[in-house]
Amino acid sequence: MKNGRRGFMGKAFGAVAGVGAVASLYAMKKSWDPLPSVRSAGFTTLDMSAYKENELVVEKWRGKPIFVLKKTAEMLAKQNDADKARDILVNGEHYMVCIGLCTHLGCIPGYDSKGESFLCACHGGMYDFTGMVTKAPPPRGLDIPPFKIDGNKLVLGEEGPEYKKMKETGITL
Amino acid sequence: MAHFTKATSVHDWVNQRLGIDTVRRVMATEYWIPKNINFLWAMGMVLAITFALLLVSGIFLLMYYQPNVNTAFDSVNYTIMREVDFGWLWRHIHGVAASVVFLVIYIHMFTGIYYGSYKKGRELIWISGMLLFVTFSAEAFSGYMLPWGQMSYWAGMVITNLFSLGGLHADGIVEWIRGDYVPAQAFLDRFFMLHVLLLPLAIMGVIGLHFGALRIPHVNNQDGEEIDFEKEAAKYKAGDKKHSKVIAFANDFMSKDMFVVGIFLIFFFYLVFFHYDFAMDPVNFDPADGLKTPAHIYPEWYFLWSYEILRPFSTNIGLMAFGFAQVIFFLLPFLDRSPNAIPASRRGLFAVWFWLMLIDMIVLTAMGKLPPEGIFSSIGFYAALVFIGLWIALPIITKLEKKA
Structure with missing residues (x-):
């Protein structure tokens, strides 16, 4: 058949x-x-002049925590070239701006301002004040969100030339 | 058309149309169970009853639960727990049963491993059983999301992040699973659907397969003896019940099965009424907060061993070890190269393998609960290596095993 x-x-x-x-x-x-309304969920604008040195502020962008840390002069002195490349400069001040989710599995690391370091309680990963890994398991430093420098302000979600350069050079994903 | 006669009774009327006598014979009165078994053979029935408890309590919870990020937490912790009469009972039955069901699954699994009940025609029973373990795990995880507390949220975050596949950075898959950049409304809604519909349907289907896979090879016995079921059944039916090696599933064996279930239920409801707190993590009584990770995240106890295999390694190796741990039990019937389907105690090195595996999984479970620091980190790391090593050694030691 x-x-x-x-x-x-x-x-x-x-x-x-x-x-x-x-x-x-x-x-x-x-x-x-994800729905279009979720995808287009806006941009976050930060006024960078409001931050104090070595005081971690957690902002929110697309539901994710964003770490903003204004660096002290001592911190800057300690930085090597790789660390410096991660700095975001606004009005001559150096900032660390990172997505505050551990690159291992997405927990939020806590900041110890005395030790100037981050500890992720989930699996024991550690980062220094530049967001670089100092203890495994995280595979890479904290990710830097897309940003654009606009005078005193930082717009998260938009890709400015400084961000594009970081992406090209592999400083962030 | 088939021939129907005037019914002599209601039973006869139904029987002519549905063949219930045949069903009863095949499923109960002439479904043969060996006599040479012990209380561990009742775990299947204990699991079936626990699943029924989960289903019934779940139906009542479903009447008041609201899958919305703004109201989910209160619908559980206020409406169900304080307003609904006996709402606490359904929740505590559901929570305790979700935990206890895994304890019984592990006992059921290790009984099967000990007595070699995954060999000689029983491979599909083992594989369908492992499928049930996976679907139950998914069911437990999706249900854990629903109260939308801190542990729900962060467990959801961490587990869905596993799908970025480490170094591959497949963030698109993670966002697709969540329906958002982070666990939010779309995430809660879809896990609600999975928990109350798709996964329970899958579980019921696989339970059918599991029972079906058991029908032809029959259950194993304490000596792994190959029983001629037809011969023994003939003896039994001829009235020589004393010398027959088998008894009927119902009502003979069922009466013992349900006796064990009765003891189990007393223990179970003791937990429900007096010790339900072990299944209710205090951290999950804080509402979900995407900007605050709890100080210490750990899964429920039944996932700790595989979590501990993930934890001590760097991301990619950890994920591979974790993936290995998830699938390797499926392959047990094929990795065990020995033809002997007898208790582990009579299998030489395999007995050592069995007890080492059991102890190693208990150690992994204990280390998974402790903070990942100092000596605990190292013990967890070596226990994870031992786990992988034991599976690599299994085909070798079973190949060397002498034919019993």
Whole structure:
């Protein structure tokens, strides 16, 4: 019966069902995508003149915590070239601005202002005041969010030339 | 059309149309269970009853629970716990059963490993059982999201981040799973759907498969003896119940099964009424806050061993070790190269392997609960290595095993 009418009907059904299955899977995949309202969830603008030295402030951008740390003169003196490349300069002041989620599995590390370091309580990862890893398991330093410098202000979510350069040189993902 | 006669009773009327006598014979009165078993063979029934408890308590919770990030926490902790009459009962049954079901699953698994009940035609029972373990794990995790407390939120964050696959940085997959950059409304809604519909459906389907896989090979016995079920059943049916090696599933074996269930239920409701707190993490009584990680995040006790395999390594190696731990139990029937389906105590080196594995998993569980510092970090690290090493050694030591 392979080449008979029943065989033809089987193949015809298979074709219809196959097209239908692929189309439904596509629709199902798209239905799980983040909604446009979520995707377009705005930009966060920070006034950089408001921060105090060595005092960690946690801002919020797209539901994620953003660490902002204004660096002290002693911190700057301790920095090597790799550390300096992570600095964001606004009006001559140096800032660390990072997504405050551990690059291991996304917990929020806590800041110890005396030790000038971050500790993630989930799996024991540590970062220094520049956001670089000092103790595993995190695979890389804290990520830097897309930013654009606008006078005294920093706009998160927009990609300015300084951010693009960091991305190209692999300083952040 | 089939031939129908005038019914002599309601039973006969239904039987002519549904064949209930045949069903009863196949499923109960002529489904043969070996006599040579012990109380550990009742764990399947204990699990079935626990699943029923989860289903019934879940139905009542579902009537008042609200899958909304603004109201979920209060609908559980205020509405269900304080306003609904006996709402606390359903919640505590649900929470305690979710925890206890894993204890019984682990006992059930290790019983199977000890007696070699995954060999000689019983491979599919083992594989479908492992599928149940995975679907139950997903069910437990999705349910843990629903009260939308701090542990719900941060467990959701950490577990979904696993899907970025470490060094591959597949953040797109993570955002797709969440429906947002962080766990939020879309995330809660879809995990609610998974927990109350899709996963329970899958679990019920796989339970059917698990029972089906058991029907032809029958359950194992304490000596791994190959029983000629037809011969023994014939003896039993001829009235020689004393010399037959088998008994009928119902009502003979069921009466013992349900006796064990009765003892289990006394223990279970003791926990529900007096010690439900072990299944209720205090941290989860703080509402979810995306800007504050709890000081110490750990999963429920039944996930600790695999969590501890993930933890001591750097991200990529940790994920690979974790993935290994998740799938390796599936392969047990094929990694055990020995033809002997007898208790571990009579299998030489395999007995050592069995007890080392059990102790190692208990050590991993204990270390997973402790903070990842100092000596605990090192013990966890070596226990994780031992776990992987034992699986690598399994085909070798079972190959060397002499035929019993």
